[in-house]
Amino acid sequence: GAGVSQSPSNKVTEKGKDVELRCDPISGHTALYWYRQSLGQGLEFLIYFQGNSAPDKSGLPSDRFSAERTGGSVSTLTIQRTQQEDSAVYLCASSLGPPKNTEAFFGQGTRLTVV
Amino acid sequence: DAKTTQPTSMDCAEGRAANLPCNHSTISGNEYVYWYRQIHSQGPQYIIHGLKNNETNEMASLIITEDRKSSTLILPHATLRDTAVYYCIVISLGRGVGNWGLIFGQGTELSVKP
Numbered sequence: 034g035a036g037v038s039q040s041p042s043n044k045v046t047e048k049g050k051d052v053e054l055r056c057d058p059i060s061g062h063t064a065l066y067w068y069r070q071s072l073g074q075g076l077e078f079l080i081y082f083q084g085n086s087a088p089d090k091s092g093l094p095s096d097r098f099s100a101e102r103t104g105g106s107v108s109t110l111t112i113q114r115t116q117q118e119d120s121a122v123y124l125c126a127s128s129l130g131p132p133k134n135t136e137a138f139f140g141q142g143t144r145l146t147v148v
Numbered sequence: 149d150a151k152t153t154q155p156t157s158m159d160c161a162e163g164r165a166a167n168l169p170c171n172h173s174t175i176s177g178n179e180y181v182y183w184y185r186q187i188h189s190q191g192p193q194y195i196i197h198g199l200k201n202n203e204t205n206e207m208a209s210l211i212i213t214e215d216r217k218s219s220t221l222i223l224p225h226a227t228l229r230d231t232a233v234y235y236c237i238v239i240s241l242g243r244g245v246g247n248w249g250l251i252f253g254q255g256t257e258l259s260v261k262p
Contacts, residue, residue: 037191066250076192076235076252124191126250136182137250139191 035059037140039125045146046115054110054143056125064130065108066137067100071121079123082108083130115147152236157257160230166223168256170236173217179240181212183221184252185232192235192252195221226260233257 038057046052058065067079078092082102093099097116102108112119122144128137153171160166172181182197196203196210198219203210209222223230235255 068252075233075254076186078251081250126191128250136194136197137184137192139193141191 037125037127037138039123039140039143041143042141043144043146045148048117048147049114051111051113052115052145054112054123054125054145056108056110056127056140058106058108058125058127059138060106062127062129062138063105064128064137065102066126066128067108067110068124068126069094069121070124070142076124079110112145115145117147120145120147152238152253154234154236154253154256156254157259159259159261160223160226162228162260162262163225166226166230166258166260168221168223168234168236168258169218170221171218172236172238175216175238176240179238181210181216181219182237182239183208183210184235184237185230186235186255187229187232195234197239226258228260228262231258231260 037059040055044052063084065082069077069079080087080093080100081089084105085102097113100110122142124139124142126137126139129135180197180199183195184192185195186192196205196208198210198212200212200216210219212219233255235252
């Protein structure tokens, strides 16, 4: 597609269940970012991929959160044993990455609700 | 990475220029200034970026001071649809391995009023 695609757009899950969020970046973009945005809050950086590797995992809130990227393309963010405080919009972005250092394009996000 | 400081909120009358300031006093020579905005319920959107020269595109103008310690984003004729949170971010070029620095602060909440 022409833009960054995220799926599902909405996800309601029960506390304690695992969820997988998917991000399809723009073709050719080597850099991929995940962010979390709780209601009324700012953008919280979670993780960054350059190709398939994640040089910076410092933003992952806990060991229940993990992410992978395969083939330098699709990325999945997995949250295990979801908690109510995990409820938020999860945003993915991609860009050409360093050294081109161009603009990042964002998807529309996945709204996760843990009940 | 250099940190940025922005006012929490600003108002602007529709049709007037909106001037959004950003301080980045610890910016280093290879760091760019990027601006993004986030309209309510949407993902962030790139606006403009620059290194040391002033830049203009179809959305906005970016004025960077000669010492590069601050910049101003200018929306020349603000409309109601420009109401959003505006983020000023400083990013290093070509860092390769490591955090590429696309970290968002709290931004400035711009309200364009009729």
